[in-house]
Amino acid sequence: MNVTLRVEATPSASALFLRPWNDGDVEPLIKAYRDPTLRRWTRLPVESVEDAVEWLELQRRGWETGERLSFAVHEDHPEPDERRLAGNVVMKRTGPGRESAEVGYWTAAHARGRGVAPRALEAITTWAFDVFAVEGLERLDLLHQVDNLASCRVAEKARYRFHQVLPARPPFPRDGHLHRRRADTPV
Incomplete structure (x- = not known):
């Protein structure tokens, strides 16, 4: 599946371009992971x-x-070679016919606080429900550790409602939050 998604610019944020990761992403990926917060x-x-x-494999x-349908998130630029890696969004599925899947994301340090994560999450959410509803997808789950307050804010901005606290279990050392969004969530 060769999928690209675009998120239009807003008055305060640049457009985003989402595409599957490729071999040309080695150096930008290493650079993004130098950030201790991301790690x-x-x-x-x-x-x-x-x-x-x-990781790319x-x-x-x-x-x-x-x-595992993972997208590199780039801040858009008229010249494709000038697009800057801003993050990652992913939808994890365990097979067709499932009513739920999990989404996740990370944002590069330079792109935090500018609405990249919630807009990219909204894009993959809309795409997932559009493409996989025919296979029965009705719900997307987003999980994060309870002390990751930024992820809680991203979930809320993307209309993922808090559902419950999950107990810690390997590989996660702390309790977590489960947020959910249903296909019929109003705009």
Whole structure:
């Protein structure tokens, strides 16, 4: 599946361009993962070219199986070579016919606080419900650790409602929040 998504610019934010990750993303990925805040909230470290290649291979395999549909989020620019990596959004599925899937995201340090995460999350949410409703997708779940307050704000901005606290379980050391959004969530 070769999918690209666009998020229009707003008066206060640039347009976003979302596309599947590719081999050209090695250096931007390594650069993004130099950020200690990003490393704090993610499970797969990317510290070297080898780590980046392995991470990108995981994303490629995810598209092949349909179980991990991950998009590189770029701040748009008229010249594709000038697009700057701003983050990642992903939808994780365990197979067709499932009524729910999980979404996740991270934002590069330079892009935080500018609405990139909620707008990218909104884009993948709309796309997921449009594409997978025919397979029975009715709900998307977003999970984060209770002490990740920024993720709580992103979830709320993207209309993912708090559902419950989940107890800590490996690999997560703290309790978590489960936010949910249904296909029929009003605008």
